Amino acid sequence: MKFIKHIAAATAALTFAAPVFAEYPEKPINFIVGFRAGGGSDAAARILAAELEAQLGQKVIVENKGGAGGAVAAQYIMGQKPDGYTIGFAVNTTFSYTPTTGSVPYGIDDLDYIATTHGYRVVYTAPKDAPFDDWAGMIATAKERGWINYASIIPLDRAVIQYVGKKEDIAVNIVPTRGGSAARQAVLGGHVDLGFSGSNALPMYEDGAMKIIASMNPGGISEHPEIPTLETLGYDVIMNDAAVFFGPKDMDADARAKLEAALAEAVKSEAFLDFVNNKFRGVERYLTGAETKAALQADAAVYIEMNKVIAE
Amino acid sequence: MDVIIAAFLDALSLTTFLSVIAGVLIGIVIGAIPGLNAPMAMAVAIPLTFTMAPLAAIGMLVGVMKGGGFGGAIGAILLNTPGEPHSAATTLDGHPMARAGKPRRALQTALYSSVAGDTCSDLVLILLAPTLAIYALKAGPVELSAILIISLTLIASLSGRSLAKGIFAAALGAFLATVGIDPETASPRFTFGYIELFDGLPLAAVAIGVLAVPEIIERLREGRTHRPTRDVVTMSDGADRMPFREWLSLKVPVLRGAGIGTTIGAMPGLGTTLAAFLSYSATKRFSKEPEKLGTGAPEGIAATESANSAVSGANLIPLLTLGIPGNLTAALLVGAFLIHGVTPGPLIFERDAQLVYGLFAAMIMANVLVLVLGSLGLRLFALIVKVPPYLIYPIVLLLCVVGIYVSQGGFFAVWLMLGFAALGWFMLKLEISVVCFIIGLVLGPMIELSIRQSVILLSRNPMAIFDHPFAMVLVALTPAVAWVLVRDRQRLSDG
Amino acid sequence: MSNAPKHPAKSTLAGFTQDFYLGLAIVVFGALLLLWIIPAQVNDAGSFGLPPSLAPKALAWVMIICGAVIAVQNLRATPGGRDLVLSEVVFLGACLLAVGLTLVIMGLAGQAFDRPNAGFMVGAPLGLIAFTFLHSRTPVWAYAFNAIVAPVVIIAAFWWGLELPLP
Numbered sequence: 001m002k003f004i005k006h007i008a009a010a011t012a013a014l015t016f017a018a019p020v021f022a023e024y025p026e027k028p029i030n031f032i033v034g035f036r037a038g039g040g041s042d043a044a045a046r047i048l049a050a051e052l053e054a055q056l057g058q059k060v061i062v063e064n065k066g067g068a069g070g071a072v073a074a075q076y077i078m079g080q081k082p083d084g085y086t087i088g089f090a091v092n093t094t095f096s097y098t099p100t101t102g103s104v105p106y107g108i109d110d111l112d113y114i115a116t117t118h119g120y121r122v123v124y125t126a127p128k129d130a131p132f133d134d135w136a137g138m139i140a141t142a143k144e145r146g147w148i149n150y151a152s153i154i155p156l157d158r159a160v161i162q163y164v165g166k167k168e169d170i171a172v173n174i175v176p177t178r179g180g181s182a183a184r185q186a187v188l189g190g191h192v193d194l195g196f197s198g199s200n201a202l203p204m205y206e207d208g209a210m211k212i213i214a215s216m217n218p219g220g221i222s223e224h225p226e227i228p229t230l231e232t233l234g235y236d237v238i239m240n241d242a243a244v245f246f247g248p249k250d251m252d253a254d255a256r257a258k259l260e261a262a263l264a265e266a267v268k269s270e271a272f273l274d275f276v277n278n279k280f281r282g283v284e285r286y287l288t289g290a291e292t293k294a295a296l297q298a299d300a301a302v303y304i305e306m307n308k309v310i311a312e
Numbered sequence: 313m314d315v316i317i318a319a320f321l322d323a324l325s326l327t328t329f330l331s332v333i334a335g336v337l338i339g340i341v342i343g344a345i346p347g348l349n350a351p352m353a354m355a356v357a358i359p360l361t362f363t364m365a366p367l368a369a370i371g372m373l374v375g376v377m378k379g380g381g382f383g384g385a386i387g388a389i390l391l392n393t394p395g396e397p398h399s400a401a402t403t404l405d406g407h408p409m410a411r412a413g414k415p416r417r418a419l420q421t422a423l424y425s426s427v428a429g430d431t432c433s434d435l436v437l438i439l440l441a442p443t444l445a446i447y448a449l450k451a452g453p454v455e456l457s458a459i460l461i462i463s464l465t466l467i468a469s470l471s472g473r474s475l476a477k478g479i480f481a482a483a484l485g486a487f488l489a490t491v492g493i494d495p496e497t498a499s500p501r502f503t504f505g506y507i508e509l510f511d512g513l514p515l516a517a518v519a520i521g522v523l524a525v526p527e528i529i530e531r532l533r534e535g536r537t538h539r540p541t542r543d544v545v546t547m548s549d550g551a552d553r554m555p556f557r558e559w560l561s562l563k564v565p566v567l568r569g570a571g572i573g574t575t576i577g578a579m580p581g582l583g584t585t586l587a588a589f590l591s592y593s594a595t596k597r598f599s600k601e602p603e604k605l606g607t608g609a610p611e612g613i614a615a616t617e618s619a620n621s622a623v624s625g626a627n628l629i630p631l632l633t634l635g636i637p638g639n640l641t642a643a644l645l646v647g648a649f650l651i652h653g654v655t656p657g658p659l660i661f662e663r664d665a666q667l668v669y670g671l672f673a674a675m676i677m678a679n680v681l682v683l684v685l686g687s688l689g690l691r692l693f694a695l696i697v698k699v700p701p702y703l704i705y706p707i708v709l710l711l712c713v714v715g716i717y718v719s720q721g722g723f724f725a726v727w728l729m730l731g732f733a734a735l736g737w738f739m740l741k742l743e744i745s746v747v748c749f750i751i752g753l754v755l756g757p758m759i760e761l762s763i764r765q766s767v768i769l770l771s772r773n774p775m776a777i778f779d780h781p782f783a784m785v786l787v788a789l790t791p792a793v794a795w796v797l798v799r800d801r802q803r804l805s806d807g
Numbered sequence: 808m809s810n811a812p813k814h815p816a817k818s819t820l821a822g823f824t825q826d827f828y829l830g831l832a833i834v835v836f837g838a839l840l841l842l843w844i845i846p847a848q849v850n851d852a853g854s855f856g857l858p859p860s861l862a863p864k865a866l867a868w869v870m871i872i873c874g875a876v877i878a879v880q881n882l883r884a885t886p887g888g889r890d891l892v893l894s895e896v897v898f899l900g901a902c903l904l905a906v907g908l909t910l911v912i913m914g915l916a917g918q919a920f921d922r923p924n925a926g927f928m929v930g931a932p933l934g935l936i937a938f939t940f941l942h943s944r945t946p947v948w949a950y951a952f953n954a955i956v957a958p959v960v961i962i963a964a965f966w967w968g969l970e971l972p973l974p
Contacts (some may be wrong), residue, residue, distance in 0.1 A: 028923060030972075036721070037355030038644035043651055046359050060822055063972045064355075065721040068493070068510035075507055076722070085921070103500060104507055147772045155498035173772060174855075175453070175765050176495035181643065185580055185636045191452035191769065200635060200646075203655035209634075271362075281650050342969070358970050404905045476880065480833060480873035487840070487866040499850040501859055529902045533895065535942035638907040702945040706938030707957045710931055713906065714961060718971045721913055730906055737899050741891050744827055768856040 024084055028059040034073030036066035036089035036113040040280050044243060045089045047275055048117060050053045051266035056258065069154065070094030070105045074246070078106050085115060086257020092242045096299035097156045100307055108300060113292040114245040114256055115263040116229070118276045119283035121199045122219060122239050126211040127190040135213050135233055138194060142170040149173045151183040151195035159303075160216065160237055161196075162231075162310045167235060184210075199281035217241065219283065237306050240299050241283055244292055260289050319669030322367050323677060331361075331368040332674055335375025336681045343383020344706050347520055347715015348658070349395030350380025351658075354644040358651070366652040367667055371674035373648050377641050379665060380623050382686055385422040389613070390415055390696045391708050393524040395715075397515055398620050400750045401521055401588035404610030405605060407527075412608050412729045413552065415694040419556035421610045422617045423686040425566050429618030430679050431578060432570035433625030435634075438672045442661065445633035448579045453765035456581050460759045462790045464751075467589045469596060471796050472745040481739065481748035486512055486756025495761055498766075508724040515753070517716045517725040522749060524712055526740050529733070531705045548597040552694070554610070565595045565615040573622025573766045580630045581762075583622045591619035595801070625675070631728035632656050632668065692781025819917035825890050830878025902941060909934030912926035913974045924966055931958040 031049050035041040042064065049060040065073045070090030088111075099107045123136075132138045142148035152158040152174050167171040175191075178182040180198050186193035186261040187210055194213075202221070205212045213228075215221050216239035220229040230237055245263060247256065266272060267286045276282045287295060322328060335357060342353035357376045361369035378689040389406035395476020409418040434445070451459070464482075491502040492512035504507040569591040576587040578801065595615035596605045606611045626636035628645075635656035637643035649656055654664055661668055696704065716726050739746050770776055777784070841864060851858040851905025879932050932954040939945050939953045965971045 027921070030923075038351065038358050039647050040650065042355075043358065043362075043647065061972050063721065065510075067721070068507045071510065072721075101498070103510075138939075149769060155493075158498060158542050171772070172495070173768055176761065177765070178495060178761065179643070181636045181646070182581065185449070185630075185634070186452065187638070188634055189449040189452055200650070204635065204657050207655075207657045207659045209658050267453050268369070275651070279653055333856060438862040474877065474880070476873045476876040480870055480877070482868045483869040483873065487863060487870070490866075491865050492858075494849075494854075497850070497853040497859055499853065499859065500848075501863070502844070502848045504848065525906075529899060532902065532938070532942045535944055536872070536898070602889045683814065700949070701938055702949050703952060705942065706935050706953050708908065709938050710909075710935055710957070711961070713909070713926070713934075714931075714965065714973060716973055717966065723910055723974070726910055727907075730903055730910070733897065733906075734903060738891075741895070742825070756862075756866075766859045 010190055023064065023190075024258055025056050025058040027085065028061050029084070030086045031054070031060050032073045032077060032086065032088045033062060033064045034066065034088060034094065035064065036071035037064045040091075041091070041144055041243065043281075044118065044272075044280060047268050047269075047272050048089075048245075048263065051269050051272060052259070052262050055262035055265055066110070068104070069098060071098050071106075074106055074111060075104065077246065077248055078110055080248050082112070082251040083253045084259065085120060087245060087247045087259065090246065091120070092116070092240055092244055092296060092299060093156055095244065095246075096240070096296045097159075097303050099290040100300060100303050101155060108293065108296050110249055112247045112249055112251040112256060113296070114247060114251075114259045115289055115290040116242045116244050116282075116287035116292045116295070117263060117267050118243050118272075118283040119217065119219075120241040120243075121202075121282060122216045122241060123201055123205075123212045123221070123227070124214045124216070124304055125187045125195045125197045125201045125205070126185055126193060126241050128208060128210055128211055129190065130193060130211060132213070133211065135228060138213055139168050139170060140166075141193070142172075144193070147171040147173050148194055149175055149192040151175050151186040153177060153180055153183050153196050156239060156303075157216075159194040159306060159310060160225050161194075163237055163306045164230075164235060166309055166312070202281050217283070222237060222283075237302060238299075240295070242283075242287075242295075244296075254291060264288075313484070315665045316669045317555065319666045320673045322666065322670040323371065323673030327365065327368045327675070328371050328670070328674060331364065331372035332375040332422070332678050333681055333685070335372035335683055336379035336392075336678055339376040339379020339381070340383040340386070340682075340685065342404070343380035343395060344386040344693070344712040345383075345395075345715055346387055346391055346393035346524060347395065347398075347516065348719055349516055350384055351396075351640040351644060352715075352719045353380040353383070354641050354648075358644065358648050361648065362651065366654060367670045368654050368676065370649065370654070370667070370671055371678070372646075373645055374671065374675055375678045375681065377624055377645065378621070378675075378682050379638075379685075380641065381624055382423060382426050382429070382682050385426060385613075385617055385620075386419065386693050389418045389422060390693065391524065392527040393708065393712065394519050395699060396584070397518060397519050397750050398584040398588040398616075400519060400747060401585075401592050401616040402613060402620070403523060404592065404747065405424070405607070405609050407610035409610070409613070410697055414608075415697040416552045416690055417554045418608075418613060419690050419693060420687075421559060421562070421613045423564065423683065424554070424556070424559045425569065425614040425617040426621040427457065427679050427683045427686075428566050428626050429570040429573055429620070429622035430682075431676070432567070433574040433622035434672070434675050434679065436574050436578075437625055437629050437675075441629045442633055442658075444578050444629050448630055449634065451579050451581070452746070452779070452780075453762045453769060454780045454783045455760065455786075456579075457762040457766050458780075458786035459582065460586070460755060460762060462786050462793060463590055464755055464759065465584055465790055465794050465797065466597075467593050467751055467755075468794075469593050469801070470589065470751070477742075477744045478748045481750035485749040485752025485754075486760075487752075488752045489757040496764060499567075506724070508722070512757070513728065513753075514716075514720045514725045517720055517729040518732050518753060519750060520712050520716060521729040522736030522739065522746050524694045525709070525729065525733035526737035528705050528709050528712075528741075529737060530760050531701055532709075535701055535705075538594070549680070551689070559610075559614075562596075562610055562614040564593030565591070565611045566618040568594055569615045570622045573619035574626040576619075577623035577626025577638055578629045579634045580627075580628075580634075581758070583639050583754070583758070584620055587619040587623045588616045589751055591615045597797075603753075628675075631687045632660055633658055824881045826881040827878050830876070830881060832873045833874025833877065834871050835874075837867045839875060840867040840870075841848075856903070898941075905934065905937040905941060909937065917974045924962055924973045927962065928958065931961070 037079045080086040384399045387393045392407040461702040627642040630636040849860040897945035913926035913930030935953040
């Protein structure tokens with residue numbers, strides 16, 4: 001036990017002595033990724049972590065704490081020291097939508113935001129032999145037949161289509177699926193009329209394997225301007241998903257600013273741009289911490305309105 | 313044709329060759345570590361491939377996938393630590409065989425069967441992928457429900473001495489699998505306020521908890537209560553070997569496993585665990601000495617390992633042609649494809665022909681490498697059994713803790729593992745089939761989801777059920793299958 | 808369940824067997840699920856297909872039926888089957904306690920020392936000593952090996968080899 005006391009004494013001495021003369025960061029940064037290892041979000045996080053390491057000159061230790069769409073990581077970060085040595089990575093909706101469902105112990109104000117680094121794109125897909133080619137056709141089909149089958153992946157896309165169903169007065173038969181590939185499978189196999197998908201559907205659309213009749217993210221799909229967005233179709237909802245770096249509430253201001261500046265540079269790196277544009281097929285979107293928080297609050301207001309309409 | 317030759321030359325380049333070797337090694341090592349598994353090996357390897365050329369990168373990951381499959385078998389056989397639920401089927405005969413002093417025999421059986429199953433399904437993939445994919449796509453929720461229900465009936469024969477206890481175990485497993493966010497209403501079920509449970513119980517933690525930890529505890533206890541029995545007989549190397557000729561006598565279970573694995577792998581949504589246990593129960597049903605299965609019979613290992621591995625090859629059929637992965641490892645592979653700018657889809661054979669044929673060549677190469685590296689390592693792996701128990705079991709226990717911590721991202725899963733260890737221990741002592749529990753845990757939620765999907769799809773238009781003749785036939789056959797199995801059971805217990 | 812073995816010393820004696828009590832315990836467990844846990848933990852609102860509580864309820868009924876069958880089948884003492892032994896249950900408790908304490912120590916040490924792998928460096932050797940002690944009849948060198956060499960190898964493999972952070 002003496003040994004442990006020695007270590008404790010030594011470590012304590014280090015931590016107390018440090019702020020006097022050292023500049024952030026003077027030790028490795030723990031970087032908690034809110035998704036399981038190996039996926040697209042994780043890949044982006046790791047590329048950015050490598051860039052951060054280069055910018056800050058300190059090791060960035062990537063640790064995956066996946067679960068509940070980033071909420072597990074958010075909850076974990078909430079309980080950490082706000083010294084800037086523990087930061088997290090999740091998505092917009094982890095903070096803007098998930099808390100509105102009342103199932104998580106945090107809200108937008110319980111965390112600090114460092115930056116938004118890139119945006120996700122989400123679309124409505126339909127089988128290639130579907131009896132409609134566009135959004136209006138889909139609504140017409142639904143009205144004529146009385147219902148439409150829809151493959152859903154996450155609670156938010158389910159809520160959005162319920163909202164659309166209410167607005168258009170059509171019955172949407174929501175078929176729950178586990179994960180993007182299962183929903184894609186249902187669409188490709190023609191088991192449903194409509195499905196939710198991330199950017200993975202874009203190459204299939206380009207190959208003619210499926211139709212894409214609308215996009216949900218603001219701004220739409222730049223390389224396919226023919227695809228309308230929910231906004232241009234006249235709905236007041238969006239699905240604004242983007243990757244967010246965040247930290248515990250009341251984070252050390254100096255550390256937060258340094259991280260924000262480093263990320264502003266990191267998102268301009270060639271490796272990251274190539275990943276976002278060509279591999280991940282997301283959108284370049286950088287927001288500062290303050291902008292991120294404002295965006296989250298604006299989105300949350302939209303989702304709360306949407307939840308009200310659905311509950312009516 | 314030129315494309316194919318060019319592709320094979322690509323695959324034979326030194327870089328590709330070395331990356332496949334590295335992949336296979338990473339897969340074997342990480343797959344064998346208690347608590348880690350093939351998806352974890354994949355996740356570790358993916359960042360390494362960021363800077364590599366596409367073929368080398370994908371070749372490496374395919375190597376990881378195949379190496380990881382065999383690595384999982386090593387842990388399952390030698391230490392009873394299945395990293396994924398499907399490896400639980402390998403422990404059934406593999407671990408008793410290793411404990412009976414034949415670890416190398418068990419590993420060799422697993423290795424040869426695994427490579428054979430893999431090669432069979434790779435050949436099917438290479439020759440028939442586009443055609444098969446179109447058929448596989450026709451299986452929607454209704455068909456999947458029917459297939460799962462009849463499979464569950466077939467697997468019920470694994471329930472051990474008491475059918476009631478077996479069914480109870482499966483029901484308990486299926487019940488625990490309902491923990492998490494309900495897929496339809498998005499409201500939490502049995503999460504008791506823990507958001508860590510929203511995605512359900514972590515399967516690796518549960519599998520290690522109920523299967524491996526109780527086994528370790530029992531081994532530790534033996535060290536306390538009686539003189540070391542040295543059940544691990546130090547045999548001369550000659551007796552602990554599986555001559556290739558002898559392995560050939562297992563060709564029936566191996567081929568059946570390969571067939572089952574390939575079929576199930578080609579249909580996304582069913583998964584490796586189903587294939588492994590179906591193949592195992594089929595082998596038990598048709599075995600001349602069914603009572604030997606579960607006590608260390610090589611057929612048992614051959615049946616499960618060939619089926620497991622066949623799934624991983626056949627998984628690439630829907631993966632390449634439709635971008636739909638069949639299991640977690642394959643899902644990570646899709647991600648890696650996208651990272652390297654390869655988009656799976658119907659046009660992949662036209663757009664990325666050279667790469668796809670290069671991948672096929674790399675797959676065959678990976679199979680050969682698993683065989684070669686596995687054989688070279690066998691002697692080394694088998695030594696694990698000779699390590700004194702007071703060294704190996706404490707370390708394996710710690711590895712289970714660390715492995716689950718790392719792969720599941722935190723202590724929460726480790727505490728769950730500990731809780732499930734207590735459950736598994738009581739199940740072991742009370743002779744409640746842990747295998748049935750695992751089957752219920754994995755298949756239960758699949759059945760629930762596919763039935764609920766079918767109900768939603770048919771709710772507005774019940775007559776559409778007649779569009780699914782295949783499913784109707786299967787459902788109609790289920791009682792007959794159940795009757796035959798019950799009759800078998802009675803005959804066995806009478807005889 | 809752990810109390811069950813006290814009743815029948817040997818399953819061939821008159822009286823109820825352990826499995827009879829197991830069956831009863833399962834029935835009670837199933838009833839508990841149906842009457843208390845399922846209503847408290849599942850919310851059926853918002854479903855339009857089969858309700859989320861259907862599968863758990865059905866499975867609870869299956870468990871109750873199986874438990875009843877097990878109990879009835881074992882009304883009469885049947886030969887075979889091992890009984891729980893109290894000392895074994897105690898040993899299980901000791902093992903679980905050892906692992907649990909190791910986890911607590913790892914967690915606390917990980918928080919106390921702001922360094923990567925600190926929790927593991929403190930907790931793993933202590934845990935390994937405890938696990939090794941559970942085995943008894945262990946030569947002293949094995950303690951040293953487990954407490955020093957094994958954690959070092961694991962750190963080397965996970966941290967430097969695979970770049971996976973430990974607690």
